[in-house]
Amino acid sequence: MSNLTNQGLLLLIACPVCKGDLGESAEHLLCTRCGMSYEIRQGIPLLYSPTTDLGHLQEEEHLAEMMKSRRLGKSEQFSSLQWKTSKHEFWSMVTANIQTPPKLFINIGCGYDSAFRVFEQQGYEFVNFDMVFDMLNELQNEYGGRSCVGGDVKYLPFKQNIFDYVVSIDLIHHESDEVFALLESFRDLLKTGGMLFLEDPNSWGMFQMAKSILLPKPVYRALRSTCHQVKQATHRPADYEFPTSVWKVKEMLQILGFQNIRVHANTAYPGIGEASFRFYRLLSNFEGVRKYLNYHYMLSAVRR
Numbered sequence: 001m002s003n004l005t006n007q008g009l010l011l012l013i014a015c016p017v018c019k020g021d022l023g024e025s026a027e028h029l030l031c032t033r034c035g036m037s038y039e040i041r042q043g044i045p046l047l048y049s050p051t052t053d054l055g056h057l058q059e060e061e062h063l064a065e066m067m068k069s070r071r072l073g074k075s076e077q078f079s080s081l082q083w084k085t086s087k088h089e090f091w092s093m094v095t096a097n098i099q100t101p102p103k104l105f106i107n108i109g110c111g112y113d114s115a116f117r118v119f120e121q122q123g124y125e126f127v128n129f130d131m132v133f134d135m136l137n138e139l140q141n142e143y144g145g146r147s148c149v150g151g152d153v154k155y156l157p158f159k160q161n162i163f164d165y166v167v168s169i170d171l172i173h174h175e176s177d178e179v180f181a182l183l184e185s186f187r188d189l190l191k192t193g194g195m196l197f198l199e200d201p202n203s204w205g206m207f208q209m210a211k212s213i214l215l216p217k218p219v220y221r222a223l224r225s226t227c228h229q230v231k232q233a234t235h236r237p238a239d240y241e242f243p244t245s246v247w248k249v250k251e252m253l254q255i256l257g258f259q260n261i262r263v264h265a266n267t268a269y270p271g272i273g274e275a276s277f278r279f280y281r282l283l284s285n286f287e288g289v290r291k292y293l294n295y296h297y298m299l300s301a302v303r304r
Contacts, residue, residue, distance in 0.1 A: 009045070009147050012104075012127060012162060016049040016155035044136050046150040047157035057131060057152075059238050060174075064132045067112070078274050085268035086296055090169060090199045091115050093264045097195065097300055101125075103164040106189065108153060109171030111135050114143040127163075129156075153182060160188045169199045170296075172249075176217075176242035180252050187256050190303040196258065198299040203243035206280060206293045207272055212243045246297035258301035265290035266298055 013022055013029075020033025022045075029038045029045055039046045048057075101123030107113065108129050116126040116139075127147045128139050139145035151157045153175065166186045172179050186196055203212035211220050221239055246263060253261050265287050269280050272295075284290045291297070 008125075009127070009149070012147075012159060013045060013047060013149060013157050014159045016047050016151060016157040019159070022047075041133060041150075042137060042140070044133065044140065044148045044150055045157075046133060048150070049152050049155035052152040052155065056240070060131050061134070063238065064111070064135055068134075078277070079270050079272065082268045082270040082272075082277070082295075086199075086266060086270055087113070087115075087169070089266040089268060090197075090296075090298055091118075093266075093298055093300070094165075094167065094197050097197075098165060104162070105165045105167060106158070106163050107167040107169070108156070108186065109168055109174070110139065111169075112138060113169065114139060114145075116145065117143055120146070127158075129153075129158075153185075154178060156185050156189065158189055161191050163189045164191060164194050165197065166190055166194070167197045170201065172198070173201050173241055173244050174238070176240065176244060179244055179249065180256075183249070183252050184256055187258065187303055192303060194303050196253075196299070196301045196303070198249070198301075199296050200249070201243040202292075202294060202297045203245045204247070204292055204297075205243070205269075205295045206283070206289070207269075207276060208243060208295070209293075217242055246292055246299070249297075249299065253299070253301045257304045259304050261299065261301040263291045264298040264300065266294055266296060269295045271295055 010022060014020065015022060015031035015034060015036055017036050018031065018034040020031045022029040022038070023032055027040050029040060102125065104125045105119060106127040106129060107116065110128040110130050112135055116128060120126050127149060128136060128145050129149045129151065130136055131150065131152060133150050136148040136150055140148050149157065153171065166189050168186065172182050175182055190196065203209070211223070221242070225239070250261055250263070267284060267290060269277055272280070
């Protein structure tokens with residue numbers, strides 16, 4: 001367990017129940033305030049709240065397993081390339097907007113994303129946080145992740161006002177009914193002047209707008225589920241997933257006191273075929289299309 005102390009992780013994490021300090025005890029962490037005990041598994045602290053939805057956790061573990069084992073058909077390879085390009089564009093945007101190290105990052109809902117390696121090589125400190133242990137274990141064992149923490153995004157187990165940069169990629173739509181509360185918790189992690197970098201599936205995306213804007217959520221979810229069943233898709237979104245609105249998220253950030261809220265253009269559009277992508281590329285000569293009608297939107301904002 002000395003790796004926790006050596007990495008300074010104990011100075012960052014907190015009890016998800018009461019935000020008290022955590023101390024090491026054998027293979028557990030103990031809250032010095034409320035006495036809650038948390039497992040340390042293979043060097044990774046698992047700081048789940050007692051009220052974490054275990055059904056939700058199991059669903060996320062199932063989705064992670066499908067992501068890992070998924071074999072792409074020929075028709076899916078183009079979309080897969082678009083996903084990778086979108087991720088590259090996001091991290092390039094982050095790189096263009098950060099200060100020189102030493103600075104402290106957290107990637108909330110990191111999944112299998114190993115982009116932290118590049119930043120650590122440059123002298124940044126990086127915490128990877130996710131609900132799914134297997135994802136964190138791979139980042140630690142396969143990519144050398146030094147600071148990995150498991151827990152529930154609705155009960156973030158970290159001290160407040162401590163991070164320079166908070167990153168969240170394709171996460172908040174997993175809690176589409178809790179977006180404001182999530183953004184508020186992201187804000188509270190940041191130091192004054194710290195930056196939030198956010199990417200999420202966009203309900204205003206050109207090829208999903210008709211479904212996610214015009215249809216009520218229950219109807220959209222039912223149709224989506226039926227579509228995936230007919231296609232016998234191996235990777236299906238969970239019922240609680242729903243695209244978020246770039247416009248509403250901007251408004252929420254303003255209410256929460258963020259400033260310098262910027263939407264960044266990106267060119268990749270996952271989830272469509274090559275013919276549809278050619279149509280999108282034609283319209284994306286307009287910057288507003290790349291910012292607001294893309295499959296993803298990318299935002300940066302500064303905590304006041």
